[in-house]
Amino acid sequence: MGTHVIKMPDIGEGIAEVELSQWHVKVGDLVVEDQVLADVMTDKAMVDIPSPVHGKVIALGGQPGEVMAVGSVLISIEVEGAGNLKESAAPAPVKEAPVAPKVEAAVESKPAVAAAPRPAAVCQGPMVAREADERPLASPAVRKHALDLGIQLRLVRGSGPAGRVLHEDLEAYLAQGQSNASAPAAAAYVQRNDEEQIQVIGMRRKIAQRMQDATQRAAHFSYVEEIDVTAIEELRAHLNEKHGASRGKLTLLPFLVRALVVALRDFPQMNARYDDEAQVITRLGAVHVGVATQSDVGLMVPVVRHAEARSLWDSAAEISRLANAARNGKASRDELSGSTITLTSLGALGGIVSTPVLNLPEVAIVGVNKIVERPMVLKGQVVIRKMMNLSSSFDHRVVDGMDAALFIQAIRGLLEQPATLFVE
Structure with missing residues (x-):
């Protein structure tokens, strides 16, 4: 040997x-x-x-x-x-996986090589016995899902690498009738003294470092503007009804990307990177929009390159492709770098106001809050309108407050009069 x-x-x-x-x-x-x-x-x-x-x-x-x-x-x-014995280097990595599933933070597992002696190869069912204090491998999202379902995670057999429990394993557990629906109620009044320590490593450490660096180095200020999105939502519904089957469904995001592209023509100082060590601001003609995407390992920002040259459906397809790649751990390094301005949205959980952190070295980030129906006064009449806030942050070292307000108001005008998005 x-x-x-x-x-x-x-x-x-x-x-x-x-x-x-x-x-x-x-x-x-x-x-x-x-x-x-x-x-x-x-x-x-x-x-x-x-x-x-x-x-x-x-x-x-x-x-x-x-x-x-x-x-x-x-x-x-x-x-x-x-x-x-000459201690050669490992072979070239087989895959880049910026959001690859990790212990304590995973979305889905990567499939094991067929012949590899992984735990997944010997799974005989969704249920497995573990010691009461044994902590199975699972992402935070899977743990929360199990808690919501009243499932004791230690009883679920994991099919991921190293026996990691996946969402699919929870579904299999439920399908075989192993869950105890009364578990949440039974545990509701039980005292707990357990503690859990999670080492901050890997992607979570990188995210923490970048967020800390951004807040320490940039002079953040935020600006919030209310937008009536009734007209743009009507247009979106019409386009989806007419072209959704053949071209794909449109969300609000590609319209927001288009609004950014058009507004940046008059506000090029927002589409910039600031090298604070060299004291140089670089304004870019290309609009590479970072679209903040939440995964179980944290926030990733895949980049829609050359958004200025894309149609609504082209942007929509690229946003969908990049988001899926990031969540599944398949986005490449190039797909996660090079943005010039970032768009961030919490979707239906978007709340009323947020204060997004800049994606350095960028100088602007546009945050999208949720759409709500509210009574509004329009031409002297009280009507129900779909309203949404844009909560955006800027680097005050580079961007003046008035310019930031005018920029967001320009986006507001484009979205409230959606025909102007396509007038050249």
Whole structure:
């Protein structure tokens, strides 16, 4: 028998060190070629590290959350034969997964290699017995879903990597009648003294660092404007009825992207990046709209490139594609970088007002709140209208308050008179 030592690979783009985010194996596990061993985190992306050999794991080179240099020992695997004592680097990562499912934070699992000895391969049903204090692997969203359903997560067999419990596993558990509908009521008055500590690593650490950096470096100020979206919603409903079957359904987002594109023609200072170290503002002609997308690992911002050259349906299709890629862990690094202005929306949970944090080095972010029907006075008559607030933030180092107000009011005018969105 020999030892095959795998070093941390060079992921590219001049990256000298990466964060070890999660192990998919432990000492003593048998692994097969191409099985995912670990996930590592760069500045923007989560990357899978596969095994180049068959063998048995005999040593791990670091702990989750540890920052490791490129070329350092990642893992040692016992193999038949002489092994590979020259300690070669791991093969090229098989996939970039900026929002790849992690321990404590996952949307869906990545499928295991068919021959890999993963727990999913031996699942015999949706129910499994665990110790009372054993904490199964699951994302925060899955945990909340289980709590809402009254399911004890430790009783659900996970089909994801390392036995991670997925939403589908909860559905399978319910389908076999294993849930106890009275569990929430029974537990409602039971004292609890348990505590849970979650290490801030991987994507959550990157998000925390970026949010902290943005609030410390930029001079944030927010501006809120109320918009009557009755007309644009009527247009959207009409277009969906007429063209939805052939071109796809339109949400409000592509209209907002179009409004941004048109308004930026008169307010180019909003479509800019500010290098505060070099003291240089770069205004861009191309409008690359970042669309904030919530996933179980946190907020991601895939980028709709060259929005100025896209039709409504083209924008809608690209927004949908990018959002699905981000949520499923398939968005590439390029798809998550290069935005010039960001659009963020909490959808139906959008509330009345929000104060979004800038996506540095951008200088503007437009936040969308929920649509509500309210009585309004229109031409002396009280009528029911669909109203929505835009809660937007700007970098006061670069953007003056009056310009920010005029910019949002320009967007308001475009949305309230939707025909102007298409007048050249």
